Amino acid sequence: MPTTCWAASSKRPHPNPLIKPERYVEHAYNPIHRRYEYDPAGELSRTLDKLRGETQYEYEANGQLLARNTGRVVDGEEFRYDAAANRLNFNTSRFDHVKDNRLKQWANHEYKYDAWGNLIEKVVGIVRWQTFTYDCENRLVKTETMADTQVESTSSYQYDSLGRRVAKQSE
Template identity: 70%
Template sequence: MSDDLHREVLRTQGTLTSCFGYDALGRKSWQFASRLPAEKLSRIHNPGIQPDLLVKHAYNPIHRRHQYDQAGELTRTLDKMRGEIKYEYEANGQLHSRDTGQLVDSEEFRCDAAANRLNFNTSQFDHVKDNRLKRWRDQEYAYDAWGNLIEKRSGMGKLQTFRYDCENRLVRAETLVHGKLESTGSYRYDSLGRWVAKVSEVKGRTEQKHFLWQGLRMLREESPGRSSLYLYEPGSYAPLARVDQEEGGEQQLYYF
């Protein structure tokens, strides 16, 4: 469900209902997920409700508040599950640090003059050639002549490879761990460049999914035994709802 400015304010997720609030500048100010029925949290069914007063309600397994500085940068989040997280920025607006109060989860960042991420053990004069990041912490990246990412290596022997067609569209991805193939993904497109099919295989299990389009709006996802239908606002590309149905089961409706 959206407000008059097309911002998401309510979403149903099975037995949970998520609510979102914004400040006067349109920035997300708070959000929570509640076990209360959606009808009790919706202004359509309950016009007098004030969801912002229910952020820390006992029925909420998840809630979060956001704070911003005068430049509009996110400086602090208060999260029921993750606790307090603080953010600091450089004078040009680039993120400098993320502080969780714990050494393990906290991070610091450095960038070159073109805003490419650098490791902290590099000098202040280093830069990323051609704006293509080659190394970040325990990860290494390789690119083709057109700038497409074709290989990503990360710690613990993980390797991901990517292949593209003549129009630079991803057509296949593979993940190997210690030299053993773990998962693959193949992708197909129609003549208009729309994604129409995906075939993935994870540890020997294959899954197929097809996508049907109405113009430039994705209308339907289909996979064996399951389908999802997308509904849009009249004359708009903004999704309104999704209808899921398992084979032989009842339809489940979810609002965006």
């Protein structure tokens, strides 16, 4: 089974083969905990979350994520890929190519991009959307969230001379 180079370094087998790659994060006093379980290939196979419940993950033979199942119809996701390992866009009864490597629609979300590939608008349903503004160096400088034609929140971002984000101001 081929493994991508970025994933290979994170899948080192434990020196003791009797130890399974599982992580338990559970404290009696903590109302939030999550348990992670991995398959023999090192892929995440299941999470148990006190808040969200159980989530199972399925993978193709090449290690690409095939599905995320929560047991609830509205939360499950399926993923498909073309021969070049590009993710395909799921459209009701068939999978389409994601044109220009930009996801335009998923479930009840719509996405719009500028000519440089920056996300400029995200619409959820018919009553909620976000707009994103970038500077000449493609750095996010402003976000605005609207709900029912009312401005819900606005955030501005500032960068230093090296292009690192150094400030966020929200209203």
